[in-house]
Amino acid sequence: MSSVQIRDVRKSFGNFEVLHGVSIPIEDGEFVVLVGPSGCGKSTLLRMLAGLENITSGTISIGDRVVNNVQPKERDIAMVFQNYALYPHMTVADNMGFSLKLRGAKPEEISTGVKRAAEILALTPLLDRYPRQLSGGQRQRVAMGRAIVRDPQVFLFDEPLSNLDAKLRVAMRTEIKELHQRLRTTTVYVTHDQIEAMTMADKIVVMHDGIVEQMGSPLELYDTPANQFVAGFIGSPAMNFLKGSVKVNGAAYFEGPNGVKLPLKSAPANSDGKPAVYGVRPEHFTIADDGAEAEIVVVEPTGSETQVFAKLGGEQVVAVFRERHLFNPGDKVRLKPDPALVHLFDDSTGKRLDS
Amino acid sequence: MSTVQTSMPAQAAAAGEPSFWSRLSGNRNWAAFWFMLPTAAFLILFLAYPLGLGVWMSFTDERIGRAGAFVGIENYQWLWDDSIFWLSVFNTLFYTLIASAIKFAIGLYLALLLNRHMPFKAIIRSIVLIPFIVPTVLSAIAFWWIYDSQFSIISWSLIKLGLIHSNINFLGDTEWARASVIFANVWRGVPFVAITLLAGLQTVSPSLYEAATLDGATSWQRFRFITYPLLTPIIAVVMTFSVLFTFTDFQLIWALTRGGPVNATHLMATLSYQRGIISGRLGEGAAIATAMIPFLVAAIAISWFGMQRRKWQQGSNND
Numbered sequence: 001m002s003s004v005q006i007r008d009v010r011k012s013f014g015n016f017e018v019l020h021g022v023s024i025p026i027e028d029g030e031f032v033v034l035v036g037p038s039g040c041g042k043s044t045l046l047r048m049l050a051g052l053e054n055i056t057s058g059t060i061s062i063g064d065r066v067v068n069n070v071q072p073k074e075r076d077i078a079m080v081f082q083n084y085a086l087y088p089h090m091t092v093a094d095n096m097g098f099s100l101k102l103r104g105a106k107p108e109e110i111s112t113g114v115k116r117a118a119e120i121l122a123l124t125p126l127l128d129r130y131p132r133q134l135s136g137g138q139r140q141r142v143a144m145g146r147a148i149v150r151d152p153q154v155f156l157f158d159e160p161l162s163n164l165d166a167k168l169r170v171a172m173r174t175e176i177k178e179l180h181q182r183l184r185t186t187t188v189y190v191t192h193d194q195i196e197a198m199t200m201a202d203k204i205v206v207m208h209d210g211i212v213e214q215m216g217s218p219l220e221l222y223d224t225p226a227n228q229f230v231a232g233f234i235g236s237p238a239m240n241f242l243k244g245s246v247k248v249n250g251a252a253y254f255e256g257p258n259g260v261k262l263p264l265k266s267a268p269a270n271s272d273g274k275p276a277v278y279g280v281r282p283e284h285f286t287i288a289d290d291g292a293e294a295e296i297v298v299v300e301p302t303g304s305e306t307q308v309f310a311k312l313g314g315e316q317v318v319a320v321f322r323e324r325h326l327f328n329p330g331d332k333v334r335l336k337p338d339p340a341l342v343h344l345f346d347d348s349t350g351k352r353l354d355s
Numbered sequence: 356m357s358t359v360q361t362s363m364p365a366q367a368a369a370a371g372e373p374s375f376w377s378r379l380s381g382n383r384n385w386a387a388f389w390f391m392l393p394t395a396a397f398l399i400l401f402l403a404y405p406l407g408l409g410v411w412m413s414f415t416d417e418r419i420g421r422a423g424a425f426v427g428i429e430n431y432q433w434l435w436d437d438s439i440f441w442l443s444v445f446n447t448l449f450y451t452l453i454a455s456a457i458k459f460a461i462g463l464y465l466a467l468l469l470n471r472h473m474p475f476k477a478i479i480r481s482i483v484l485i486p487f488i489v490p491t492v493l494s495a496i497a498f499w500w501i502y503d504s505q506f507s508i509i510s511w512s513l514i515k516l517g518l519i520h521s522n523i524n525f526l527g528d529t530e531w532a533r534a535s536v537i538f539a540n541v542w543r544g545v546p547f548v549a550i551t552l553l554a555g556l557q558t559v560s561p562s563l564y565e566a567a568t569l570d571g572a573t574s575w576q577r578f579r580f581i582t583y584p585l586l587t588p589i590i591a592v593v594m595t596f597s598v599l600f601t602f603t604d605f606q607l608i609w610a611l612t613r614g615g616p617v618n619a620t621h622l623m624a625t626l627s628y629q630r631g632i633i634s635g636r637l638g639e640g641a642a643i644a645t646a647m648i649p650f651l652v653a654a655i656a657i658s659w660f661g662m663q664r665r666k667w668q669q670g671s672n673n674d
Binding site (some may be wrong): 051052072073078079080081082083085087088089090098099102103130131132146150294 | 486560562563565567568569570571572576580581585588665667668
């Protein structure tokens with residue numbers, strides 16, 4: 001186990017720069033999730049960490065050692081690929097023992113290591129099977145077993161759950177988290193699914209267009225997103241954004257589209273009349289008599305909660321309620337955002353405005 | 356088929372006299388038969404019949420212009436005591452083994468090379484195919500000039516370079532002649548092996564190599580433990596074809612050496628042609644050709660067992 005330092009790393013393919021100076025400190029034993037939309041450079045960064053891509057500039061160190069020019073096999077890392085990359089002509093046991101075999105380990109050592117990993121992942125009955133004879137979830141576990149056997153400094157996961165069906169994905173998510181809690185190996189996990197990021201990470205790194213938008217614990221990112229991108233990316237359904245301007249007229253409030261009045265706890269300094277973006281998460285709406293009038297468009301009950309799509313000041317917003325309201329399309333309701341939990345963003349830069 | 360035939364009288368009785376033709380054209384099993392008929396007729400007429408005729412002829416003393424009489428295994432008895440026949444068997448095996456081995460080695464090397472990222476990849480791949488596109492006889496004539504005892508460009512170049520002092524008698528010396536025809540065959544056969552193996556290489560997912568790299572494999576180990584085992588099914592197919600084509604090679608030898616010098620390059624196919632067509636002893640020629648069958652069947656049998664789906668290829672491939 002060891003810490004990982006990514007310092008001002010850049011990556012260009014020809015003249016095209018895909019990573020514009022990324023710095024991420026990763027502590028020993030930490031579970032870090034790199035999350036972002038496709039094309040944001042997260043997988044490239046992971047592959048640079050693995051040694052499968054060159055580092056154009058900046059440094060990556062594992063432990064105390066700068067690994068920029070260290071061969072992948074000498075970096076002491078293990079990677080789980082999106083398509084698992086299991087060797088089709090080897091049994092599960094041979095797949096898992098391959099790295100030990102290449103290292104010149106004795107047959108007894110290999111079989112002990114493989115058995116230990118197989119027990120952790122409940123793969124023991126499958127050791128003699130070939131990858132084609134396994135289900136998707138089993139292949140996923142073999143890929144993890146191959147990583148565990150080596151007992152590496154760092155685990156790398158490249159969207160490992162995206163080939164699984166929804167139910168299995170949830171189960172494997174828990175399994176990976178449990179595994180990390182047990183082994184405490186430093187882990188870097190790449191995904192485009194913010195739910196995976198939220199549920200598994202000690203630290204989330206939100207990436208967008210080759211830069212780090214924000215990093216922090218899941219709840220930090222959820223509660224105080226640094227900018228509009230992070231605010232919109234983390235959380236499901238996504239945060240509602242309403243354009244308008246801040247008014248300080250006795251009490252502070254936000255004037256949304258078509259003059260809708262939305263509550264603010266307090267206004268940022270010198271912001272009277274300033275255009276801004278008002279962000280409110282769907283779960284932070286309540287129905288109150290002093291709320292803004294909205295017209296319901298669609299109601300989607302999921303059992304545990306009800307998602308309501310409504311027009312607020314002409315803009316579509318989504319609200320989520322734990323209670324089972326009996327709404328019909330066309331009904332008028334009064335939606336009131338919780339002023340303690342709303343967010344304000346700069347209209348032009350998208351940066352968070354703190355009051 | 357048998358169920359159809361037994362049920363037909365009953366059907367006819369129940370349906371009240373549909374015509375024989377409508378029953379024949381309406382039944383699904385008969386439809387399958389009609390669809391197969393043209394192909395079956397073609398194969399029987401142009402493959403099975405000549406093969407059968409050839410085998411029959413090998414048991415007769417037929418000559419050109421004279422119908423033969425059945426002579427039993429007399430032709431084979433003659434061949435058994437014929438040192439030229441045994442020399443041609445040796446030549447054929449030697450030619451096939453050496454040429455196939457070299458074709459495999461060079462073909463695999465080229466395929467691995469072409470599978471890398473490099474500039475002008477598509478053009479280089481097409482260039483590699485050229486020897487395969489040129490008609491055999493044309494390339495044989497080109498080689499005939501290249502190997503010419505007086506005008507050979509190879510001899511000329513080596514003399515100009517000061518490496519040798521007199522022309523090499525490529526097609527006149529037994530050892531040189533064998534090496535020369537093998538070289539020409541290899542030149543022609545390499546593209547087929549290379550392009551087919553390249554196609555096989557491209558089915559191997561790049562992430563397997565990345566996984567192996569992270570597992571600590573050197574480039575040799577990646578070849579030995581990943582590429583080679585995954586390529587074996589394709590290798591079995593391509594080498595079977597290569598061996599069959601080489602074993603039955605005729606055009607190249609006939610155009611270059613006609614089996615000479617002193618029968619050193621006579622293959623079974625060329626000897627069969629010479630005895631059967633040139634000398635007119637059809638029965639004996641047919642016997643030589645028939646003697647090739649066991650060798651070919653053995654080659655096919657080896658690859659048949661080699662090509663059977665390996666255990667790791669069974670099951671679904673939905674990754």
